[in-house]
Amino acid sequence: MSGYGAIRMRMKVGVVGSAGGDLKPEVLEKAREMGRCLARHDIIVVTGSAPGLPHEAVLGAKEIGAMVIGISPALSLDQHREVYRAPWEEYDALIFTGSGLMGREIEIIRTCEAVIVIGGRSGTLGEFAIAYDESRLIGVLTGTGGIADHVSELLAVIDKQTGADVISNGDPEALLSMMIDRHRERIVRGLAYRGPVIHDS
Numbered sequence: 001m002s003g004y005g006a007i008r009m010r011m012k013v014g015v016v017g018s019a020g021g022d023l024k025p026e027v028l029e030k031a032r033e034m035g036r037c038l039a040r041h042d043i044i045v046v047t048g049s050a051p052g053l054p055h056e057a058v059l060g061a062k063e064i065g066a067m068v069i070g071i072s073p074a075l076s077l078d079q080h081r082e083v084y085r086a087p088w089e090e091y092d093a094l095i096f097t098g099s100g101l102m103g104r105e106i107e108i109i110r111t112c113e114a115v116i117v118i119g120g121r122s123g124t125l126g127e128f129a130i131a132y133d134e135s136r137l138i139g140v141l142t143g144t145g146g147i148a149d150h151v152s153e154l155l156a157v158i159d160k161q162t163g164a165d166v167i168s169n170g171d172p173e174a175l176l177s178m179m180i181d182r183h184r185e186r187i188v189r190g191l192a193y194r195g196p197v198i199h200d201s
Contacts, residue, residue, distance in 0.1 A: 039064035117139070
């Protein structure tokens, strides 16, 4: 199909980023404001139900009443709470993958039309790589440290076209506005729901 102009599904955006480490107060607030922005635009927020920056985005989104879905590495709520010690009370729904921390990364990306990277360490690097290879729209909230502040260098090294779109901005509202505009363009062009392009690794 050449386009999906008649689709009225709500946009789902995954928020990935640092679950721990040295999280500065200004970065925590930026992540929370990102969640508020998503909520104001009636976007469904998806995370790996992790602590840290993704959870700050969840808290911000819930301040305004957004729907929030967590993709859990666990097999059950008991395992989610007791083994992974992951947050759960703020979520409208938890999807139990039983895939572990690395396995659930694929499910996060495939659940969403777009992904936002905030800060990030090795796990976020994996999520970025999956999103890029699977032709997703990727927003990068710069000024948050970690992977988010090195994406331009990564793209230069990757040097491969996959159909992904990468947008960077240090302001949460500006970043999201740019992403929404690009998402609409991708819908019209038939890219938003197409899935990954087959390419060499």
